[in-house]
Amino acid sequence: MNNNDVLFCRKAVVNRDSETVAYYILHPAGVTNDNKASFLSSLFVDVNLIEVTQQKTIYIKSSLDELQALPLQKNIHLVTFLIASTLNESDYELLSELRLQGHQLGIIHPQNAPMSADFFNVFSHVFFSLDKTSVEQIIETMANPALSSKCVWVNKVEQSEQYAQLVEALPKGHFSGGFLHKMTSIKGKRILSYRTILIDLLVALNNHEASPKILAEYIERDPTLTYRIIKLTHSAIYRSQFNVSNAQRAIEIIGIRDLIKWVSLVMFGSVTGKPACLFSMALSRACFCQNLSAHLFPRLEGAFLVGLFSYLPSFLDEELSLLLKDLPLEANIKAALLESKGNLGGILNVVKAYESGQWTRIPFEQLSDKEVTQESLRELYIQSLKEARQMGSL
Template sequence: MLRTKNLAPSKQTVLTLLAKLYDPHSETGEIEVALGSDPTLSYKLIRLINSAFFSPPRNIESLHDAIVMLGRNKLATWASLIALGQIENRPSEVLRIVLARAKMCELLAERAGLRGGDGFVVGLFSSLDLLLDQPLEVLLKPLPLAQSLRDAILMHSGALGAILKVALGYEQNLWSDITASSLPMDALREASIEALDWASSLSGLLGDS
């Protein structure tokens, strides 16, 4: 069990799950066991996959079915979002901010010819401090992230770091950070609008009890 000083047990559990989900050495069976140890998370994950948001071709009845349908990487993404959405004692708006930031980074990464999944992870993990009430440096330390992603989050370095900076600029109304991007302004506006719409449609599904 990974331990982070002064982190509440429920939040520590979420951080430990994230480490397991994003560890490239974790076996699929280990991930299934880790998810299965949280009945609420497992229930929400299966319910979400069976919802109109996914509209699966057949009913998903088990974590194994979910893994087969989504694949390892997408399963990690959606399980992470649900786990973060279950965190207690947070303002309801925080989850929407987290979702919008991650989605905008994904969209901008794809627009820049980068891997959208990496952009999503950078955006998502850059907001862990909002949800877990600890400095990002502390929260990221036990997570098995590639150094390039870690540097993008903490130092805004590289192409993904520049994308994160733009997403934060939109979030915080920092015009100088927005205009510094090499991406066309129309593309930035479209990504922002799409990300906000996506976050609004999903935040209720993830955050409800």
């Protein structure tokens, strides 16, 4: 396999409770019809999809020709979606045979190619994209008795009104789209408390008042934050053999450098009314930025916070410039987040491009000077997913 054979990104698909139920695996941008099947084949052979997708269902879009060329995956729950307009009744026998072999099939925009009830019985899933149809059309189509019992996935959900209509009409549906990053405003005071503590910690660090005793006084304002920081010392990350009973001792074990990272994570995790997958996505990006930074610029600090804070607008529903105005961060971190400047800004741009599958935006020629290839970048991505899952469980 060549180093550029396998590049992919994943997209979280959630249920009405904002729980991640599946991951949509996207083809690389610019892939041609001639190598789509080879990409999918190598994806199954060369990538640990169970690890990457955290044992969730995998959604892919393909064609009937590609599907026949793919090996049957018995160790993962995979659903392959086919475009309705490319199918006809003469494909029924082939689709039935694939279903008998164990393939799970989904149909994309079935209203575009009316089929018989027997034909629809081959499919267990239905897909719609709101950039191609409307909420009303989806609800009307799913009222068809031949489709009503199937699992429906709606993509490109971009507005709260759309989401509310879909959840009410399709309570067992699966959803994905930009709106998952822009849900309702936060209510309650916990996040405000954490934000104040974070600001005070950053001010203390910038003023070189960073003794564990002073920092502990800020942490101990909030009992839940104190508990989480003390609990962290007993994790596999720090392997403390001491019985830690106060924030000051916990800070001495964790280290002042890591304290801001963990307080920020607790702050993000305290936000209510957001999809559960959003936190894991922010954490994965932070780890990816940190790992790429360690490879490119071993002495550079701040990459983890840059990756994590790039998700601040999604959690706090405010413009990033307004959010950062209150945070006394170092100038290079703010420049990276607001203007994509500096080495940290370059790292964040590469990570965002990789996550969205925009491979042409990744400067592989420049990265090759640092021995970063398409293959090594993929390995850093998978490593980051593992680290994020471990950190998210603490």
